[in-house]
Amino acid sequence: MNKQPLFILVLCFILGIVFQDQFSLNKTAIFIFAGICSAIFATLFFKSYLIHKSKSVLLGIMFFGIGIIIHCCNMVTSSETNFDSSKKTVVFKISKKLNSNEKYKNYECIAQVGKKYFSSIVRIPVERDQLDFDHYYKVEAFIGKLKPPQYDFQFDYSHYLKRKNIGYQLYVSNEILSVPRTDLDIQEKIKQKRLKVLQNIDNTDISAQSREFLKGIILADRTEIDSSVVQDFSRSGLVHFLAISGTHIMVIFGLFYFLFKLVLPLKFRRYTIIISLVFLWFFAAFIGFGNSVLRSCTMLTVYFIYVLLQRKPDVLHSMALSAFIILIFDTHQLFNIGFQLSFIAVLGIFWLNQPILKCLPKQDGYGKKLIFNTISISISAQLATLPLVLYYFHQFSFISILANFVIVPFSELIIMLSFGMAGLIALHLDFDIINMVYDFVIHGLLKSIHWFADFDFLFFENISMNLVEVFLLSIIIYVLRFVFLKFNFKNIMRFIILSLMFFIVRSGFNIKENQREEILVHQVGKDKVLSIKDGNRAYFWMANTSDREKVIKYVINPYSSSRRLKNIELKSLEGITKKIIYKSKIYDIN
Incomplete structure (x- = not known):
């Protein structure tokens, strides 16, 4: 203490x-x-x-x-509002743009039915025009209450939205009427300005992939990005590069600091930091105060407050104070996966970076320092976040260490180039040569990431992990520091004993789960999928018309990681078959 x-x-x-x-x-x-x-x-x-x-x-x-x-x-929320299944006349304004899918464009909105106000998700057909913050919208829509998932292994989207006080979704198919708003507050005006910049980027001559990458890496808008690109970033362990994180904020702060340092004399160096921080927060406000942006800006600001007060910056104090400031305003942030991963990553770098550096060759030059620091920071962050990554995403790629080592050193250049590109587009300045250069660089980057993502034999998915295993694995990673610092018999034995304990506990959970036998009927859209679990093997029956990829993504993979399956077999239902025979028993899908 x-x-x-x-x-x-x-x-x-x-x-x-x-x-x-x-x-x-x-x-x-x-x-x-x-x-x-x-x-x-x-x-x-x-x-x-x-x-x-x-x-x-x-x-x-x-x-x-x-x-x-x-x-x-x-946790105090407004009283629930009940609606029948018929169409209702709804007036709404959007509050946030969400990820689109193959069928719908999705938004968060504040809706009104009669005299009742409530927060909701609104889904409009993907071919409709984009909504904005400048209008109120009126439409006939079905109002559906968000329901918990069918089974325990599925992601509870309703609980996730409940933390944001959202309990309904609007399905829009009819014509949408719009009326210009005259009551926009400052926050909504900023959101509309950002939306205009995003639309300007859509109207440029650069390729679609480069446009979506630019919107994601600078303006924190990944709502339209191609799913294959997201998958490449995920499989290569570089998804943190696509989202605005601490690296992005540091680079953008560095740009502001460099520019103001050129303008202001040396004696005003303290004010250069303050002005740079002010502009950084303006930038954060412009891109919408996303969770990762807010965390990074808060941590950076706290760090430089220590510098300005001429006190030695303390990583744990800075991190703790940043977390407290964020949570005091919104305690639900604690349950945000990004919040947990970002702070655990910083804690991991604090705990493991220097011990790992001591195990690497001597850093006696700038080039060696850059290379080995990149390696040690990447390994530290990945080791620290590994338990949570396995728990939440059930996947890990060994290629991520090499991918981060190759790509991260170029991240500053990519971020600065993208920031400059977004600035020019915001000012309606369009230069063909700059567009061509940016397109060339981003296409090269995406091809490199796709190359790393193609190492399938280094990618593992459907990895089972529960909270007990997360706790034990975290202790093992904690002990690694002492192994790196002093490679002696005591520390090695401590590490080995903890590792054996982890594998014994894990084996116990596997044995317990393999004793379970169950038969489930899964609803996927309008289709039904029957699954029969027998030990560590499961069989899935689906209609030939079913969306195979969707079934694998939303049913088979989550079920496999939850039930610790080793063997999965997919079978097709012929024609209009509603019954199947398995081990001399007849099962009715209905």
Whole structure:
């Protein structure tokens, strides 16, 4: 507590959030915790030997209680609104553009039916014109309540949206009427400006892939990007490069700092940092204060506050303070996968980077420092995030280490080029030669990433992982630091024992899961898929007309990783067959 007080207190705050999220304490319990926190806060002003000795424990309890209280406030939602299955006349305005699919363009919106207001997802046919923030829209639409998934292994999209207070979706097929708005607030005006820039990018002469890459890497808009490109980034372990992350924010801050340093004299160097941070936050506001953008900007700002106050920057203090600032405004951010991965990655770099560097050859030149630092940072971040990546995505690619080593050193150049390109397009400046150069560079980058993604034998998917295994694997990675620092018998044995414990526990879960036998009927759109699990093997029956890729993506892969399957067999239902025979038993799909 004496070495990292802020970090430990924020951990207590986070535990309070998790506790409230799991147990949902009632108002009486919340008032009790509020009273305890107030009493602890009051006692801290009294000088007493007993209080002084127990101060750390009391502060931990207080921050735990604050986490419970604040998350309780954030969990308060409006009363549910019920609609029948008939069409309703809906008036709505969009609040966010979401990813499109092959059928629909999707948006978050604030909708009104009669005198009832509610947040919803609106889905319009993909061939319709894009919606904007400048209009109110009126349409006849079906209102569907978001439902939990059919089975436990499926992603709970309704729970994810519930954290954003969204419980409905509108399906639009009729003509949409629009009326210009005159009540846009500042945030909506900024969103509309960003939308205009995105539309300007769509009207340029660069290729579609380059346009979508530019919108994703600078303006945080991946809503129209080709699914094959996203898959390449995912399989090569470079998906962090596609989304705006700490690297992007650092490069953009560096650009601002470089430009203002040229303008302002040396004695105003402190103000150069401040002005650069202000412009960075303007940029963050322009691209919509996305979760990853907000996290990166907050962490960078906290770091430079230490610099401006002439205090030695402390990574754990900076990270803890950034997390606390973000969570104090929105505790639901804690359950965002990006939030967890980004902070764990920084923690991993703090914990493992220097020990890994000591194991690498001596860095006695700028070139060697750049190469080996890139390798060590990449390995540190990937090792630290590995348990969560396996838990959430059930996949891992060994090629990601090499891909990051090759691609990441060029990331600064790509980001600066893309930032300049977006700036020119925003100013309606279009130069054919610059378009050609940008197209050439991005096509080369995407081909390189596709080449890495094609190493199928280094890519593993449907990897099973539960929270107990995540915890044990995290401890093993924690112990790795001591192995790297001091390669002796004690540290090696500690690592080996923990690894054996992990594999024993994992084998136990595998054996337990393989004893389960179950028969399920999965609904995929209008089609049904029958699955029969027998030990570590499962059989899936689907109609010939079923979308095979969709069934594999949304049913077979999640089911395989959840049930720890080793063998999967797909079978086709002939004609209008509704019954199948398996092991002398007849199963009716209906």
